[in-house]
Amino acid sequence: xxxxxxxxxxxxxxxxxxxxxxxxxxxxxxxxxxxxxxxxxxxxxxxxxxxxxxxxxxxxxxxxxxxxxxxxxxxxxxxxxxxxxxxxxxxxxxxxxxxxxxxxxxxxxxxxxxxxxxxxxxxxxxxxxxxxxxxxxxxxxxxxxxxxxxxxxxxxxxxxxxxxxxxxxxxxxxxxxxxxxxxxxxxxxxxxxxxxxxxxxxxxxxxxxxxxxxxxxxxxxxxxxxxxxxxxxxxxxxxxxxxxxxxxxxxxxxxxxxxxxxxxx
Numbered sequence: 001x002x003x004x005x006x007x008x009x010x011x012x013x014x015x016x017x018x019x020x021x022x023x024x025x026x027x028x029x030x031x032x033x034x035x036x037x038x039x040x041x042x043x044x045x046x047x048x049x050x051x052x053x054x055x056x057x058x059x060x061x062x063x064x065x066x067x068x069x070x071x072x073x074x075x076x077x078x079x080x081x082x083x084x085x086x087x088x089x090x091x092x093x094x095x096x097x098x099x100x101x102x103x104x105x106x107x108x109x110x111x112x113x114x115x116x117x118x119x120x121x122x123x124x125x126x127x128x129x130x131x132x133x134x135x136x137x138x139x140x141x142x143x144x145x146x147x148x149x150x151x152x153x154x155x156x157x158x159x160x161x162x163x164x165x166x167x168x169x170x171x172x173x174x175x176x177x178x179x180x181x182x183x184x185x186x187x188x189x190x191x192x193x194x195x196x197x198x199x200x201x202x203x204x205x206x207x208x209x210x211x212x213x214x215x216x217x218x219x220x221x222x223x224x225x226x227x228x229x230x231x232x233x234x235x236x237x238x239x240x241x242x243x244x245x246x247x248x249x250x251x252x253x254x255x256x257x258x259x260x261x262x263x264x265x
Contacts, residue, residue, distance in 0.1 A: 002229065002230050002232055002233045003230075004069055004229040004230065004233070004234060005225075005226045005227065005229040005230035007062065007065060007066050007069065007229065008066050008222040008223060008226050009223075011059065011063055011066055011219075011222055012220070014059050015056075015059045015215075015219050016216075016219065017055070018051065018052065018055040018056055018059060019039055019042070019215070021048075021051055021055075022043045022048040022051055022052045023037070023042045025042075025047065025048040025051070026044075026045065026048045027042075029045070031044070031045045031048070032193065033194055033195075035194075035205060036208040036212065037208060038207075038208050038211055039211060039212065039215060040106060040110070040111050040119065040123065041111065043056075043107075043110060043111075044110055044111040044112045045112070049110055052107065052110070053107045053108060053110065054107075056103060056104070056106065056107035057104055057107045057108070059103060059107075060100045060101070060103035060104040060107065061100075063096075063100045063103060063222070064096075064097060064100040066222055066225065067093060067096035067097065067133070068093070069229060069232070069234060070093075070137070070225055070229075071089055071090075072232075072234060073228070073229075073232045074140060074144075075089060076232075077144070077148050084143070085140065085144070088136055088139065088140055088143075091136060092132075092133050092136035092137050092140065095129045095130075095132050095133040095136065096130070096133040098125055098129050099125060099126050099129040099130040099133055101122075101125065102121075102122040102123065102124070102125030102126035102127075102129065102130075103122070103126050104122070105118060105119065105121065105122025105125065105126075106119055106122040106123050106126060109122060127168055127214060127218070130218055131161070131164055131165055131218070134157070134160065134161045134164065134218065134221045135165075137157065137221075138154065141153060141154045141157055153224060153227075153228075156224055157221065157224050160221045160224070161221070163213070163217045164217040167211075167213040167214040167217060168210070168214045170207070170210040171207050171208075171210030171211045171214055172207075173207075174203045174204070174206040174207035174210060175203075175204075175207035175211075177200060177203040178200040178201075178203040178204035178207055179200075180200070181198075181199040181203065182198070182199070182200055184199065
């Protein structure tokens with residue numbers, strides 16, 4: 001059995017551990033309210049911001065590796081015959097890569113700084129393109145049924161996608177209303193410490209809870225890869241092009257040779 005299945009497990013565990021650790025530290029220090037702060041709010045102040053940035057960067061790297069292995073797995077199954085599958089697989093990988101870059105932007109360009117707009121741009125890339133990635137991959141799973149994929153895993157992935165989408169829509173709508181109400185009134189505390197009597201508080205809690213649900217369901221999508229990854233093997237081959245490292249390499253196509261191929265280099 002392959003060991004590739006441990007990669008998405010590590011990804012999800014690391015992401016959850018990062019969110020929980022920064023939440024606990026931020027609440028203990030009084031940097032955020034305990035009642036459902038935004039995920040990014042828990043990593044906006046030192047020292048939790050250091051943990052948030054470091055481990056979220058690792059999460060972005062693991063997410064990219066996970067999506068790359070999924071891309072290579074589908075590519076190996078599709079071969080040269082299924083053009084639609086190869087095309088959609090490539091499109092979804094591009095979306096996933098940009099989403100992983102968005103995670104890194106969220107980690108490095110944090111809130112309460114001069115580059116806060118970059119943070120929100122990264123968050124938008126993460127969630128929007130991440131959701132598109134999951135929907136395209138779910139479509140690919142249905143396309144591969146029944147020859148290569150079971151119907152059960154297709155339905156699980158669709159359920160996770162729909163949950164993420166519903167949570168994201170709720171988050172966006174509630175956050176917009178909460179921010180509108182916040183700007184209409186003056187406040188004694190910062191926007192990171194909402195109080196129950198603040199206008200728009202209920203919408204704020206709904207939006208933050210929706211963001212946590214979106215992130216959790218999005219991360220859980222990678223769990224659906226675990227069982228399949230154990231059934232693939234990925235090899236990286238290294239081949240020297242010269243006998244001495246001071247020489248210039250001679251490139252040739254060792255797979256497509258004909259009568260014009262030189263016998264001696």
